[in-house]
Amino acid sequence: MTPTTTQPTPPTLTTPTSALGRLGQSPPLLALLGAALLWAGWPIHPAPLTLLLFLGFVPYLRLEQVLTQQGARRGRVFAMTYLFLVLWNAFTTWWVSYSTLGGGIAAVVLNAALMCLPLMAFRRTKERLGSLIGYLSLPIYWIAFEQLHLHWDLTWPWLTLGNGFASVPGWVQWYEYTGFLGGSVWVWVVNILLFFALEKAAAVAWVMRQPGFSIVNSYGRAPKYWGLFWLWPLLAVVVPIGLSYLQGSVYQEKGPAAEVLVIQPNIDPYQEKFPENPKFIPREEQLRRLLERTEQNLTPQTKLVLWPETTLEEALFETSFELQPQIQRIRRELLARHPGLSLLTGVTTIGRYPDKEHASPTARYRDDTGYYDVFNTAAFFADATTPAQFYHKSRLVPGVEKIPPALAGLLANIDLGGIVGSYGSQDERTVFQAPTTPAIRVAPIICYESIYGDFISQYAKNGANLLGIITNDGWWSDSPGHEQHLVYGALRAIETRRDVARSANTGISGFINQHGDITQRTGWWVGAASRATVHLNDEPTFYVRYGELIGRGAQGLAVLLLLGAVVGPLVRKQ
Known part of the structure; x- marks a missing residue:
């Protein structure tokens, strides 16, 4: 066997x-x-x-x-x-x-x-x-x-x-x-x-x-x-x-060329930016520095200037926005001196509602104000006289700018001086058009929003030919955070085949071309300005047309x- x-x-x-x-x-x-x-x-x-x-x-x-x-x-x-x-x-x-x-x-x-x-x-x-x-x-x-x-x-x-x-x-x-x-x-x-x-x-x-x-x-x-x-x-x-x-x-890079300037004021959000900071820089002085740096770096060919997120951090009512001294100063000392120049800047705004019935789900209430929303806003000044247009940040940071509904009821009962609650937002992606030749149609992208590919594609679908990112990355100190945030913008440029102009308060500012290459970048934690010629492409990519099919x-x-x-x-x- x-x-x-x-x-x-x-x-x-x-x-x-x-x-x-x-x-x-x-x-x-x-x-x-x-x-x-x-x-x-x-x-x-x-x-x-x-x-x-x-x-x-x-x-x-x-x-x-x-x-x-x-x-x-x-x-x-x-x-x-x-x-x-x-x-x-x-x-x-x-x-x-x-x-x-x-x-x-x-x-x-x-x-x-x-x-x-x-x-x-x-x-x-x-x-x-x-x-x-x-x-x-x-x-x-x-x-x-x-x-x-x-x-x-x-x-x-x-x-x-x-x-x-x-x-x-x-x-x-x-x-x-x-x-x-x-x-x-x-x-x-x-x-x-x-x-x-x-x-x-x-x-x-x-x-x-x-x-x-x-x-x-x-x-x-x-x-x-x-x-x-x-x-x-x-x-x-x-x-x-x-x-x-x-x-x-x-x-090949597509679209006519236009000159854009981005400003990096470098105001420390922990020490200098806000009134409660120990080394607070008065708001008038912050604005003076911005205007001075902008003026020093403008050329007759510059068509658009970008200032960063919450450049004007004092909450301004949108109904009386044009009457504010800061706004009048911007028009008088910058836009009126440079005809044909437009400005995109970050600002905190307040929008009121006539009553509870018309208020948004994120609206807050105070006896002296009524129903209102606080917005992280991009304000666009087309020229020296046209009233400012607003875009309200819509992709909000959970827990910081947006409180999940499950927690909203609990926190609404805590008296913290009327500041508790989510920021307001909007449903549509607003595109701002500058009265220039060639026409600049800029997408106002505020900070965290730039990591959302499908969200950014909606701007291009609505006619944007330039992606304008305004942000404040100084919250993350000198860490990989601000660097990651910067390079993520390269992917948005490829997905939409749009140039990116990026203005950071404290972070890295600069430009990204339609290939996703960072063509200019400022240093970290320095006051700076960066100026470049961008291409204004208005052709939609497959991704822009059809979105997140995958x-x-x-x-x-x-x-x-x-x-x-x-x-x-x-x-x-x-």
Whole structure:
């Protein structure tokens, strides 16, 4: 009788026979490794490190696989998933705590918890519908979550994966078709392909260590062909980058030229900007410095000047805006002296409502004022005499500028001098037109709004041929925050193929062209001015025309997958 031999089953990944193998079996270490890779690949680290985004989720996929093989309970899987995500959030956005410690902690803790939702949905789908559909569902759930995170009250899309390519705009010229969610899809596809390649590599290495191994083994292929499983993730990285560089090489800047000036006053928001600050600079002096710096840097060709967010921080009633001494001074000392010049500036304004019936959901009430809204506003002065036009910031920072409805009722009963509540906003994207030749139609984008690709595309759809970002990044001190915020603007330029003029109070001001290249930038924490010739493109891109097709499509597919994961097993039982 011939004895039979049983061939052992190859492992799914590295066995714990080395330090690397032990790492591959430790969920906490895998969580730390994945978070570190995503942090290292995120802007504003050196551009080549962006490639680490294509590796960052591989440790998580291994983590989930190890826990599945161990039969771990759902609570442990959630805990390890949360550890991975909270570390990534903390490593990458810790700087939010400079503005407010509580807000920084909340941003990290809550955002990580929300990010767990698509990953836990992936695990449940994999359990119910099998590995193939499970892994296919993972990018779908994640993109559906990112799309949701762009539109609800707790919106905080800073870590949308597609934003991770902001330091390498040459890699993602195709964002004019897909938007930044196309970059999120790219990250997940490469990570999953690389995870599968590592699995196959581990299995091959295990076979080669077995006694009696020969050139042709149970896999039926010679070793020289085994490296082919690395081909797919390699192509998934190289081909989109190659197509992007090809697209960028043939794209030409579009639109007539116009000269624009951006001012960076550099007034410390913690020490100098506001009356409660210890070294408060009187408002008249702040305005004098702005006017002086502007005057020194104007040329006869300058058509538009940008001043930063909340340049005029004293809340001004919109009904009497033109009567305010600051406004009259701007008209007299700047606009009247330079016919043909327009100004876009940040200001805090107050809009009144005649009664409760006509008040907005965010309206506040005071006996001496009635129903009113406070707005973070962009005011546009077309010339020396035309009444100012207003745009009210509409993508508000949760907890700072916008209180979720669940908390609004509680805080409304706390007497803090009438300042508690959300800022007002508006539904439409206002575009300001300067009476110049060529006509400048500028999108007034206030600070946080510039990280929303679909939101910015609405300005271009409404006729904007220039993106004007006004911001105050000094809240984040000298941290990665203001640098990340700057380079995110490059993605908005590509998505819309619009030049960007950026004016920061304390941060970095400058210009970005339609390729996403930063053509001028000021220093950090210095008073400065930057002047450039921009191109006024009014042709809509595919992304501007059709919006977030990827995000909406992913949400529809996610609903179907969830239904399948719930209903499918019940049908099989029947």
